Amino acid sequence: MEYRELSNGLKIPMEGFGVFRVPDKAECKESVLNAIRTGYRLIDTAAAYTNEDAVGEAVKEAIAEGICTREELFITSKLWVSGMKNYDTAKAAIDASIEKSGLEYLDLYLLHQAMGDYFSAWRAMEDAYKEGKLKAIGVSNFYPNILTNFCETVEIPPMVNQVELHPYFVQKEALETMEYYHVIPEAWAPLGGGRYNPFEDEMLKGIAQAHNKTVGQVILRWNVQRGVVILPKSTHLNRIQENFDIWDFCLTDDEMEKISSLDMGPGGTRTKHFDPDFVRMCLGIQH
Numbered sequence: 001m002e003y004r005e006l007s008n009g010l011k012i013p014m015e016g017f018g019v020f021r022v023p024d025k026a027e028c029k030e031s032v033l034n035a036i037r038t039g040y041r042l043i044d045t046a047a048a049y050t051n052e053d054a055v056g057e058a059v060k061e062a063i064a065e066g067i068c069t070r071e072e073l074f075i076t077s078k079l080w081v082s083g084m085k086n087y088d089t090a091k092a093a094i095d096a097s098i099e100k101s102g103l104e105y106l107d108l109y110l111l112h113q114a115m116g117d118y119f120s121a122w123r124a125m126e127d128a129y130k131e132g133k134l135k136a137i138g139v140s141n142f143y144p145n146i147l148t149n150f151c152e153t154v155e156i157p158p159m160v161n162q163v164e165l166h167p168y169f170v171q172k173e174a175l176e177t178m179e180y181y182h183v184i185p186e187a188w189a190p191l192g193g194g195r196y197n198p199f200e201d202e203m204l205k206g207i208a209q210a211h212n213k214t215v216g217q218v219i220l221r222w223n224v225q226r227g228v229v230i231l232p233k234s235t236h237l238n239r240i241q242e243n244f245d246i247w248d249f250c251l252t253d254d255e256m257e258k259i260s261s262l263d264m265g266p267g268g269t270r271t272k273h274f275d276p277d278f279v280r281m282c283l284g285i286q287h
């Protein structure tokens with residue numbers, strides 16, 4: 001496992017385990033335990049995933065089993081838009097995440113979207129960070145223009161920005177902006193999020209064959225080699241293990257370029273962040 005250093009000196013593992021769309025508590029807990037047993041040390045949940053409690057239970061069980069210590073783990077959660085009405089709602093939502101997880105602190109907490117009154121919400125996060133409830137704070141889905149304005153305005157700049165990053169949505173400019181502001185990039189949907197079917201791409205299959213690896217391992221490795229923290233999700237033990245077995249090979253510069261050439265530009269994302277209806281839906285507004 002490799003690490004990157006956040007702007008506050010904390011070390012973040014370059015591979016984590018995501019639990020989006022695993023609402024079943026037992027399945028989530030089992031998957032997280034399998035991930036920690038495999039070697040993952042970063043777990044990525046969110047208030048909106050409704051499984052912060054299952055993650056917390058798995059963490060406690062892993063520690064009780066002696067697999068790792070709390071200090072070796074890096075538990076991330078996120079503040080949903082409903083908590084971004086003002087400072088007080090954000091403060092309550094941060095406390096609710098910590099309480100639901102059953103943990104004393106969270107290693108990283110993110111503004112899930114650039115929506116609502118996210119500046120007031122950030123001030124609540126800055127205060128929770130200063131109090132030690134959150135060891136690091138960051139943002140998610142902040143595109144370059146929004147991130148620039150944010151970093152130039154807030155007291156404590158975000159340490160992480162979690163955005164969609166895979167070979168079909170390379171986001172070169174976003175990575176350049178993050179580097180400029182010392183913000184560590186995290187990739188959500190690093191395997192394409194169940195879309196694009198990279199697993200049948202002949203070029204990717206050829207590169208995988210050359211390294212005796214799978215296509216999934218190749219595209220995860222591609223993001224790591226450009227400095228991106230990856231958060232693959234799976235509820236299947238064999239895939240959880242496969243996705244973690246990426247630390248013993250290196251892609252060549254030529255292979256890195258070929259993989260990047262799959263980029264579809266703005267058309268490579270199927271998220272609806274630029275759709276006004278999606279924003280209204282997240283804000284809970286119905287017209």
Ligand SMILES: NC(=O)c1ccc[n+]([C@@H]2O[C@H](COP(=O)([O-])OP(=O)(O)OC[C@H]3O[C@@H](n4cnc5c(N)ncnc54)[C@H](OP(=O)(O)O)[C@@H]3O)[C@@H](O)[C@H]2O)c1
Pocket residue numbers: 017018019020021044045112140141162163187188189190191192193194199216231232233234235236239240242243
């Ligand atoms: N900040 C945000 O707005 C945001 C948005 C989306 C996601 N996220 C975070 O990022 C994490 C990952 O994103 P994601 O879950 O959307 O996408 P992903 O990890 O790219 O892809 C997950 C999908 O790929 C399948 N899969 C996993 N390993 C595989 C393998 N080795 N071979 C073939 N298929 C494989 C999974 O199925 P099985 O589970 O059936 O194996 C699942 O359908 C999330 O869990 C969450 O923590 C954040």
